[in-house]
Amino acid sequence: RVAVVGAGVSGLAATKCCLDEGLEPTCFEQSQDIGGLWRYTEHIEAGRPSLYPSVISNTSKEMSAFSDFPFPEHFPVFLPNALLLDYLRRYAEHFSLREHIRFGTTVVSIRKHPDFATTGQWNVVTEAGGKQTSDVFDAVMVCSGSFWEPSLPLQCFPGIERFRGQYFHSRQYKHPDVFQGKRVLVVGMGNSGVDIAVEASRVAAKVTISTSRGAWLLSRVFERGYPWDMVLNTRLMSLIKTNLPGPLSWRLINYKVNQWFNHENYGLQPENSWLVREPVLNNDLPSYILTGRITIKPGVKEFRDNSVLFHNCPEEEPIDIVVFCTGYTISFPFLEESVVRVENKHASLYKYVFPTHLQKPTLAVLGLIKPLGAIMPVAEMQARWVSRVFKGLCQLPPQSVMEKEVNEKKKNQVQWFGLTFDEVLKTEWLVYLDTLASFIGAKPSVLGLLCTDPWLALTIFFGPCSPYQYRLRGPGRWEGARQAILTQWDRVLKPTRTRVPAGSSSSFPSLLAVVGLLLLLAAVIFGF
Numbered sequence: 346r347v348a349v350v351g352a353g354v355s356g357l358a359a360t361k362c363c364l365d366e367g368l369e370p371t372c373f374e375q376s377q378d379i380g381g382l383w384r385y386t387e388h389i390e391a392g393r394p395s396l397y398p399s400v401i402s403n404t405s406k407e408m409s410a411f412s413d414f415p416f417p418e419h420f421p422v423f424l425p426n427a428l429l430l431d432y433l434r435r436y437a438e439h440f441s442l443r444e445h446i447r448f449g450t451t452v453v454s455i456r457k458h459p460d461f462a463t464t465g466q467w468n469v470v471t472e473a474g475g476k477q478t479s480d481v482f483d484a485v486m487v488c489s490g491s492f493w494e495p496s497l498p499l500q501c502f503p504g505i506e507r508f509r510g511q512y513f514h515s516r517q518y519k520h521p522d523v524f525q526g527k528r529v530l531v532v533g534m535g536n537s538g539v540d541i542a543v544e545a546s547r548v549a550a551k552v553t554i555s556t557s558r559g560a561w562l563l564s565r566v567f568e569r570g571y572p573w574d575m576v577l578n579t580r581l582m583s584l585i586k587t588n589l590p591g592p593l594s595w596r597l598i599n600y601k602v603n604q605w606f607n608h609e610n611y612g613l614q615p616e617n618s619w620l621v622r623e624p625v626l627n628n629d630l631p632s633y634i635l636t637g638r639i640t641i642k643p644g645v646k647e648f649r650d651n652s653v654l655f656h657n658c659p660e661e662e663p664i665d666i667v668v669f670c671t672g673y674t675i676s677f678p679f680l681e682e683s684v685v686r687v688e689n690k691h692a693s694l695y696k697y698v699f700p701t702h703l704q705k706p707t708l709a710v711l712g713l714i715k716p717l718g719a720i721m722p723v724a725e726m727q728a729r730w731v732s733r734v735f736k737g738l739c740q741l742p743p744q745s746v747m748e749k750e751v752n753e754k755k756k757n758q759v760q761w762f763g764l765t766f767d768e769v770l771k772t773e774w775l776v777y778l779d780t781l782a783s784f785i786g787a788k789p790s791v792l793g794l795l796c797t798d799p800w801l802a803l804t805i806f807f808g809p810c811s812p813y814q815y816r817l818r819g820p821g822r823w824e825g826a827r828q829a830i831l832t833q834w835d836r837v838l839k840p841t842r843t844r845v846p847a848g849s850s851s852s853f854p855s856l857l858a859v860v861g862l863l864l865l866l867a868a869v870i871f872g873f
Contacts (some may be wrong), residue, residue: 356711367736382490405573407811409424416432423572455679522548527549528666542554553639556643556644562613564605564627580791586773691755694710696730697713698730711727808833
């Protein structure tokens with residue numbers, strides 16, 4: 346029996362993967378519906394993520410799909426939150442997940458059973474309708490997410506206590522009406538910060554973004570108009586990024602992101618451009634800077650009564666409203682602190698999933714990772730691995746090995762990313778997926794396929810690493826995986842090629858030309 350905490354993206358994947366492995370999942374969801382982060386509500390609910398209605402997915406539908414359940418072909422390439430929720434509902438219905446979910450049920454506490462050392466079991470106390478119930482489970486999957494407890498470090502902003510204007514965390518934002526005719530300061534330059542600044546600039550008198558470190562900006566519309574992640578997240582690109590010397594690899598990345606526009610000219614260049622930074626996805630910001638709607642400023646030095654002073658800027662900037670886009674705190678209020686250790690807002694977890702110190706590996710945390718790519722396939726792959734660990738089909742390394750890797754990874758990522766609250770959660774998307782897939786025997790073999798199915802092998806290597814690749818072999822093999830991979834571009838073009846002029850040809854090069862080029866490249870790479 347497996348307790349699953351939360352019915353968002355990770356919780357649904359966890360429930361489905363448990364069923365695939367013949368386990369008995371019970372998913373506890375405190376609200377009355379599935380969807381987690383992607384279910385919009387006008388009011389803010391305690392303990393739940395809060396979404397603003399204009400949110401659109403930053404990753405394309407082909408790269409975001411669960412590996413055995415493609416998005417409908419008529420869905421747009423990037424999903425408004427309502428359509429992504431629709432997809433999750435279709436997923437839950439298709440795999441009959443709702444019957445395993447207890448809605449309106451809050452997990453109060455999860456504690457080790459008295460004989461945990463031998464059984465690995467957990468006492469799970471839940472509350473529904475004012476009544477508490479205690480059950481014993483053989484394992485637990487924590488899928489509660491990390492976007493519900495805002496991090497608002499006001500102590501880092503001198504003078505905020507005397508500021509007479511309005512300020513709030515981005516979690517409270519819903520509509521831009523609050524900014525009508527106001528002078529707005531957005532502190533922080535993540536995806537939410539830029540989204541809110543862009544929306545505010547359409548009604549506000551003035552909008553300023555304060556960022557101490559800058560950011561690389563990507564457009565959803567990438568080279569030749571294709572989705573950014575279908576161009577960048579390929580096995581070839583991953584091979585280049587992970588095998589070239591660090592400075593050379595990131596010089597290539599910097600060149601790529603600066604092809605759209607010169608970040609330095611727009612005040613966006615990261616403080617240390619050679620460091621790996623999580624890009625921000627937004628199509629509008631450069632033009633809004635160019636037209637004066639948005640101004641980029643350094644970090645906040647001090648707040649005054651009705652103004653703010655920035656570092657290295659002698660003049661005060663008058664402001665009326667401040668939006669703090671300062672991220673979220675990792676928290677597990679239903680767990681004892683000793684179960685999942687959180688230090689400096691970082692949970693010490695092996696492969697971002699398993700606590701390293703438990704006597705039995707019967708508790709796992711899913712979705713607590715920020716890869717440069719879609720989270721849904723990552724959460725699903727974690728669930729596939731975890732369910733097989735719970736079943737005893739996959740073994741974890743000794744505790745000392747796991748702890749050494751966690752500490753090394755933390756040290757390396759601090760070196761690359763800098764000391765910011767969420768950086769340690771970021772990792773190379775494709776490498777991480779391949780690592781977990783190899784644990785369960787689901788990693789695709791490009792060389793093997795080159796002998797048996799060369800067209801599929803070349804598509805997998807040079808094309809986007811869509812999640813269907815992880816259903817070609819191993820446990821949970823899906824008969825439709827090959828077809829889904831070979832038709833992925835059809836589903837991308839279906840919602841956009843709604844007008845085809847007479848005499849127009851396919852937007853792709855001829856099949857023979859592609860095959861010839863890919864065979865040549867493959868010979869060079871594999872020969873090398």
